Amino acid sequence: xxxxxxxxxxxxxxxxxxxxxxxxxxxxxxxxxxxxxNEGRAVTGIEYSAYEAMALAEMxxxxxxxxxxxxxxxxxxxxxxxxxxxxxxxxxxAVAHAHRAxxxxxxxxxxxxxxxxxxxxxxEHYADGTREWVDPANAAEPAGHVP
Amino acid sequence: xxxxxxxxxxYADALGARSxxxxxxxxxxxxxxxxxxxxxxxxxxxxxxxxxxxxxRYAKPDQALARGDEVAILPPVAGG
Numbered sequence: 001x002x003x004x005x006x007x008x009x010x011x012x013x014x015x016x017x018x019x020x021x022x023x024x025x026x027x028x029x030x031x032x033x034x035x036x037x038n039e040g041r042a043v044t045g046i047e048y049s050a051y052e053a054m055a056l057a058e059m060x061x062x063x064x065x066x067x068x069x070x071x072x073x074x075x076x077x078x079x080x081x082x083x084x085x086x087x088x089x090x091x092x093x094a095v096a097h098a099h100r101a102x103x104x105x106x107x108x109x110x111x112x113x114x115x116x117x118x119x120x121x122x123x124e125h126y127a128d129g130t131r132e133w134v135d136p137a138n139a140a141e142p143a144g145h146v147p
Numbered sequence: 148x149x150x151x152x153x154x155x156x157x158y159a160d161a162l163g164a165r166s167x168x169x170x171x172x173x174x175x176x177x178x179x180x181x182x183x184x185x186x187x188x189x190x191x192x193x194x195x196x197x198x199x200x201x202x203x204r205y206a207k208p209d210q211a212l213a214r215g216d217e218v219a220i221l222p223p224v225a226g227g
Binding site: 032048049050051053054055057058079090091111114115116117118119120121122123133134135136137 | 153155156157160200203204205217219221222223224225226227
C-alpha cells in the first residue's frame with residue numbers, strides 16, 4: 001500500500017506495473033484527468049493545491065481501509081498538485097487483487113473516499129480568462145456510490 | 148493559549164493570509180475557536196461551520212484543543 005502527492009506528472013502505466021503480480025488475477029487502473037468542460041463552462045486547465053501533510057495522512061488511511069475491507073494485495077494512490085493542462089492525470093489508483101469484484105470495488109471505494117475526505121482543492125481556469133475555486137456542493141453531478 | 152490556524156485555497160484567498168493567530172482559553176473547544184475566528188475582521192466570508200482539522204484529522208465542534216495542536220479550517224474538498 002502506498003500513497004503520494006506529486007508535483008510532477010503522474011505515470012499511470014508505471015503504477016499499473018508496480019502493483020501487478022502473478023498472484024493477482026485482477027488489476028484495476030483508475031485515472032482521473034482534467035476535462036475540457038465543467039458545469040457548461042469551457043475549462044483550459046486546473047490548479048490543484050493541498051494541505052499536504054493531512055492529505056497524505058488521509059490518503060494513507062483510505063488505502064489501509066481498502067486493504068482491510070477488500071483484502072487487496074497491492075494498492076497505489078497518487079494525486080497531482082500544481083497546474084495541470086487538459087488531459088493531464090490528476091489522480092491515479094492502481095489495485096491488484098486475486099479476483100475482479102473486490103479489485104473493482106476497492107478502486108471505486110478509494111476514489112469516492114478521496115473525493116469526500118482528502119484535503120485537496122482545485123481552481124479551474126476558464127476560456128474567458130477567469131478562475132474559480134470548485135465547490136463540489138454546487139456540482140450537478142451527484143456524489144458517487146461507495147461500495 | 149495561542150493557536151495558529153492554517154488556511155487553504157478559497158479561505159486563504161478570502162482572508163488574504165495562509166494562517167491566523169488566535170488567543171483562546173486553555174482547553175477551548177473547536178466551536179469556541181470558530182467563535183473567536185468569526186469575531187475577527189474580514190472573516191465574514193467564511194461559512195459559519197467550516198470543516199476543521201486538528202492534528203491532521205477531522206475534528207468535531209466539541210473537541211478540546213491543547214497547546215501545540217495543529218489546527219486548520221478547510222474549504223469543501225475537491226480532489227480527484
